[in-house]
Amino acid sequence: MCNEWIKRRATWTNKIDCEICMDLIPLVKDGIASEESYKAVEEHVKECETCRQLYGESHEPARITIDGKHAWKKIQKQWNGFFLALLCVGIVFGVSLTTQADMFYNSLIMPIAGACGYLIFQKRAVYKVPILLLVFYAAMNVLQFLRGGEAFDFYSLLMWVAIYSIFAILGVGISGLFHYARQTKKLYRFLANGMGILLIIGLCLFANALVGNPISKAIATKQAKVYLEKNYAEKGFELKKVSYNFKDGNYFAHMERPNSMDLNFTVSLDMFGNIVYDDYAFRIEEGANTQDRLWKEYRELTDALLLNWRFPYHGSIVYGDLDLSQLYSELIPDKIYDVRELGKEAGTLVLYIEDLVMTKERANEIMQDIKKQFDEAGIPFRYMDFTLEYPRDKAGQESISMGTISYDEIP
Numbered sequence: 001m002c003n004e005w006i007k008r009r010a011t012w013t014n015k016i017d018c019e020i021c022m023d024l025i026p027l028v029k030d031g032i033a034s035e036e037s038y039k040a041v042e043e044h045v046k047e048c049e050t051c052r053q054l055y056g057e058s059h060e061p062a063r064i065t066i067d068g069k070h071a072w073k074k075i076q077k078q079w080n081g082f083f084l085a086l087l088c089v090g091i092v093f094g095v096s097l098t099t100q101a102d103m104f105y106n107s108l109i110m111p112i113a114g115a116c117g118y119l120i121f122q123k124r125a126v127y128k129v130p131i132l133l134l135v136f137y138a139a140m141n142v143l144q145f146l147r148g149g150e151a152f153d154f155y156s157l158l159m160w161v162a163i164y165s166i167f168a169i170l171g172v173g174i175s176g177l178f179h180y181a182r183q184t185k186k187l188y189r190f191l192a193n194g195m196g197i198l199l200i201i202g203l204c205l206f207a208n209a210l211v212g213n214p215i216s217k218a219i220a221t222k223q224a225k226v227y228l229e230k231n232y233a234e235k236g237f238e239l240k241k242v243s244y245n246f247k248d249g250n251y252f253a254h255m256e257r258p259n260s261m262d263l264n265f266t267v268s269l270d271m272f273g274n275i276v277y278d279d280y281a282f283r284i285e286e287g288a289n290t291q292d293r294l295w296k297e298y299r300e301l302t303d304a305l306l307l308n309w310r311f312p313y314h315g316s317i318v319y320g321d322l323d324l325s326q327l328y329s330e331l332i333p334d335k336i337y338d339v340r341e342l343g344k345e346a347g348t349l350v351l352y353i354e355d356l357v358m359t360k361e362r363a364n365e366i367m368q369d370i371k372k373q374f375d376e377a378g379i380p381f382r383y384m385d386f387t388l389e390y391p392r393d394k395a396g397q398e399s400i401s402m403g404t405i406s407y408d409e410i411p
Contacts, residue, residue, distance in 0.1 A: 016040045021051050029055075080120055087116040087129070091136045098160055104210035104246065110164045111203055114171025118179070125172045130165040137161055167203075174199050212244035216271040217251060223273035224253035232280070237263070250276055262289040262333035287331035291324045294331075297339045298322035298347060305377050306349075313366060316392065317352040320381065340380055347381035348404070349374070354391045363388040363402050364411045371410050382407055 016024070021044045028041050045052040090113035094106045117125035117132075137157055174196050181192035221242045228239055232255065240254045249271065256264035265283040268276040283289045302320025305311060322339070323346050324331065353366055367386050374381060383406055389399035 016044055018048060018051055025055050083116040083119045087113050091133055095137050095140055106164060107167060107207040107210055110167035111171030114168035115175040118172045118175035126169060129168045129172060133164050134161050170199060210246050217242060219273040220251035220269040223269055224267055227267060227275060228255060260334055261293055284333060290331040290333055294324060294337055294339055294342060295322045298343055301339060301379055305379060313353045315351055315353045317350060319350055321348045321350055322346055344380040345382055348383040348385060349381050350385045352387045352389055354389055358390060358400060360400060363400055367410050384410060
């Protein structure tokens with residue numbers, strides 16, 4: 001009977017021979033055959049006794065109808081909650097990085113958030129994700145302000161929301177391209193997938209320029225340890241961390257001796273682990289670290305008076321500077337110095353004071369008063385660089401610069 005059916009199959013376009021049928025039967029039984037294969041096997045076993053026995057008369061063939069749109073909606077419905085949570089967490093985490101050193105990671109976080117937005121809202125994600133960004137960013141700024149933080153800056157808010165929205169919409173576009181590729185013809189599927197992959201590669205390259213990549217960081221970390229062991233292990237230095245510098249695309253290995261204030265330096269490595277420079281000589285042997293520490297101590301000492309609300313003068317620039325450049329080679333790392341004594345020899349007050357009276361007599365009067373206040377506070381200085389200027393929120397004459405005057409020459 002089977003041979004007779006084979007002779008007639010040429011006139012039945014939807015029928016197959018026994019060998020093909022036997023190959024398809026396991027697939028049909030498992031329910032993974034296509035609709036056409038199912039129909040062909042069903043027609044064949046009606047007339048072929050051998051194949052019917054193999055297939056089993058009592059078996060009801062499993063029918064599989066592949067509906068891409070239905071499958072997509074089913075998956076979308078099941079995962080909507082997860083993607084919505086991922087979207088909100090991504091936005092909150094990314095916005096919280098805005099004022100931190102890790103803010104450039106948003107070049108990856110926001111596209112991922114945008115892709116999650118597409119899985120939830122589809123085409124509407126183009127405007128819904130930016131709206132969510134605006135809402136979350138504004139809410140976090142208001143909370144920060146209520147906790148005593150900086151005042152709400154509307155223009156800054158709009159700027160950052162616009163920047164983050166661009167990255168998020170890129171993520172929406174990438175996700176949309178891959179979704180479109182699942183439903184279109186072969187040629188368009190190839191183009192859509194190709195465009196999506198190119199956008200991902202572009203984003204990765206852009207993010208790599210801003211934050212580096214884990215492979216290069218691992219290589220730099222390994223080579224930094226080798227360099228440290230070879231050159232400084234006997235001096236007690238340890239590798240604290242390795243960070244990326246987007247300005248030159250290199251990695252910084254931060255070395256330090258435990259429990260030391262001044263014994264630390266940096267080794268710069270490129271993305272392949274090659275040493276670019278080592279600032280040990282400048283930082284430690286030439287005393288730059290000790291100079292920086294003493295400068296900060298003197299700055300804190302003068303800020304305690306200049307930035308105090310009781311200080312009677314307002315200035316656009318007011319700070320104390322300690323210039324120890326002539327003493328670099330004489331500074332001893334980790335030694336405790338009296339910054340007040342150093343201030344007598346190398347301290348300079350840089351003051352740009354605002355006042356409505358623009359005369360040299362008024363400038364001399366203010367300089368003398370500030371000198372008196374520093375004497376009473378016990379904060380010595382060697383020079384005063386003084387400029388009297390009109391308040392910037394008012395129209396007035398140009399400023400009067402008294403230049404740099406030594407402590408003894410102040411009238």
